[in-house]
Amino acid sequence: MSLEKIIKAIKENSKFLITSHINLEADALGSELAMAELLKDEKKQVVIVNEDKVPREYLFLPGRRKIKQPKGNFDFDVFVVLDCSDLNRCGKVKDLITKGKLILNIDHHRANKRFGQINWLEPDSSSCCEMIYKLYKELNKPIKRDVAVLLYTGILTDTGSFRYPNTTKFTHRAISELLQFKLPISDIYYRIYESIPYSDVKLISQILFSLEKDISGEIFYLVMNREILKKKRSHYDLTENVLNFARSIRGAKLIILFKEIHPKEIRVNLRSKEGFDVARLARFFGGGGHRTAAGCTINKELEVAKNLVLKKARELLR
Ligand SMILES: [Mn+2]
Numbered sequence: 001m002s003l004e005k006i007i008k009a010i011k012e013n014s015k016f017l018i019t020s021h022i023n024l025e026a027d028a029l030g031s032e033l034a035m036a037e038l039l040k041d042e043k044k045q046v047v048i049v050n051e052d053k054v055p056r057e058y059l060f061l062p063g064r065r066k067i068k069q070p071k072g073n074f075d076f077d078v079f080v081v082l083d084c085s086d087l088n089r090c091g092k093v094k095d096l097i098t099k100g101k102l103i104l105n106i107d108h109h110r111a112n113k114r115f116g117q118i119n120w121l122e123p124d125s126s127s128c129c130e131m132i133y134k135l136y137k138e139l140n141k142p143i144k145r146d147v148a149v150l151l152y153t154g155i156l157t158d159t160g161s162f163r164y165p166n167t168t169k170f171t172h173r174a175i176s177e178l179l180q181f182k183l184p185i186s187d188i189y190y191r192i193y194e195s196i197p198y199s200d201v202k203l204i205s206q207i208l209f210s211l212e213k214d215i216s217g218e219i220f221y222l223v224m225n226r227e228i229l230k231k232k233r234s235h236y237d238l239t240e241n242v243l244n245f246a247r248s249i250r251g252a253k254l255i256i257l258f259k260e261i262h263p264k265e266i267r268v269n270l271r272s273k274e275g276f277d278v279a280r281l282a283r284f285f286g287g288g289g290h291r292t293a294a295g296c297t298i299n300k301e302l303e304v305a306k307n308l309v310l311k312k313a314r315e316l317l318r
Contacts, residue, residue, distance in 0.1 A: 002118060002121070006106065009102060009104055011042075016080055017048075019080070019084075019093040020081070021083060021090060024058070026058060026156070027154040028084075029154070030129045030153050031082040031132045031154055032048050033048065034154075038147075047068060047074055047076065050068075051069070056195075060191055070091075070092045076101070077102060078104060079102065081105050082106050082107070083107055083108070086112075086288075087103075102118070104117075104120070106131060107122075108121070126158055126166040127157075127159065127166075128154065129151045129155050129158070130151075145183075152179070152183055155175060197234045199231075200232075203228055207238065210223040216317060218251060219313055220249055221256040221306070222255075222257045223302070223306075229259070229260065243257055253276050254272050254278065254313055254317065255270070256270055256310070258305060260302050261297075263302075265299055266301075268305065278291065278294040284312055
């Protein structure tokens with residue numbers, strides 16, 4: 001089993017570099033930091049390297065100060081990639097891999113590209129943090145309070161606060177154990193979801209103003225154009241916010257956000273409700289993701305990209 005192979009690789013090696021995907025969020029950070037603690041407990045040498053800085057809303061995560069950026073040399077034998085479906089999603093950190101390094105790929109994305117020598121993939125796990133929790137259990141390692149905060153936060157965000165279908169009885173059992181520490185759950189929620197800068201709330205209102213209903217009546221879409229993106233000052237993720245809001249529309253099966261990154265580079269974010277598989281739609285345009293959350297990039301003008309995606313979406317919805 002691949003989990004056993006991961007454990008073997010941990011036991012047999014001594015220097016580890018941990019990384020995750022760009023656009024850092026709680027599951028990436030939580031699993032990196034919890035994994036680092038586990039390896040340190042095994043008396044290993046560990047460094048976490050990310051291309052991105054830790055976003056403001058996650059500055060409360062214990063241990064985040066130790067995270068480095070990909071500058072200079074790092075001494076390691078094993079390259080541990082967490083919560084990352086594709087090695088390219090590691091950004092510049094990928095360039096640190098040299099010949100002879102062992103790559104461990106630990107992930108829960110269904111479309112994972114199996115880029116590691118050892119691939120421990122659990123598409124039915126709610127989050128990578130849930131997998132790291134399993135690793136602690138498998139190694140019989142006690143979970144300390146700081147690690148509980150990390151794992152809780154990653155599971156919280158990847159399950160959409162325990163409401164997505166990836167939430168299982170195993171998830172709740174894990175959470176129940178983590179909550180033995182009386183974690184500051186309200187404070188964690190507040191820091192992540194209720195600390196939006198005023199200027200971003202104004203931008204959200206502009207994006208929501210663009211909301212349209214497709215002729216199918218089941219597809220709703222929004223546009224974040226150049227004008228809005230240029231006004232963006234903070235690192236707060238508007239995408240998640242507007243998509244979550246649009247998901248709450250009665251009768252919505254598919255939500256699409258078109259982001260005009262450049263005049264001919266349109267990032268398309270997809271969310272679904274009631275079973276529509278958005279990963280399939282994303283793959284058609286060279287992207288990927290989960291059944292309920294996926295994305296792709298189309299190198300065409302906004303209106304062209306919009307029409308292409310909507311046409312294909314209607315086709316798949318039928
Ligand atoms: Mn994740």
